[in-house]
Amino acid sequence: MVLAAEWTFGDFFWSVLVVFSWVILVYFVIMVLIDIFRRRDINGWVKALWVIFVVLVPWFGVLVYLITQHDGWAQRNTREAARERDELRQAVGFSVADELDKLDRMKGEGKLSDDEYQRLRGQLVG
Numbered sequence: 824m825v826l827a828a829e830w831t832f833g834d835f836f837w838s839v840l841v842v843f844s845w846v847i848l849v850y851f852v853i854m855v856l857i858d859i860f861r862r863r864d865i866n867g868w869v870k871a872l873w874v875i876f877v878v879l880v881p882w883f884g885v886l887v888y889l890i891t892q893h894d895g896w897a898q899r900n901t902r903e904a905a906r907e908r909d910e911l912r913q914a915v916g917f918s919v920a921d922e923l924d925k926l927d928r929m930k931g932e933g934k935l936s937d938d939e940y941q942r943l944r945g946q947l948v949g
Contacts, residue, residue: 851885
């Protein structure tokens with residue numbers, strides 16, 4: 824039985840570090856597996872090989888996946904976020920024309936400076 828008196832600060836710190844590293848590993852493995860299964864650019868066999876690799880050697884598998892697939896992962900996440908944003912805009916009735924009209928009114932009322940107006944207008948149009 825381990826008593827509190829037998830534990831040093833180093834033991835505690837090491838235990839916290841180990842638990843933290845396991846939590847990070849589980850998070851990364853889940854994120855990599857989600858990305859693998861969402862991909863449409865690879866076939867099922869390649870997905871299966873990635874899953875086996877990530878499950879059998881998790882730290883190394885996750886690191887290799889992050890190094891070799893980081894550009895595609897970022898692009899897929901950006902496309903997914905844009906798609907979800909567009910779906911949300913359609914669900915709540917967002918219209919760029921309506922938002923531009925609101926910006927014009929706010930600028931006319933003096934609630935927005937020219938810089939703020941141009942920045943927000945650029946976000947809506949671009």
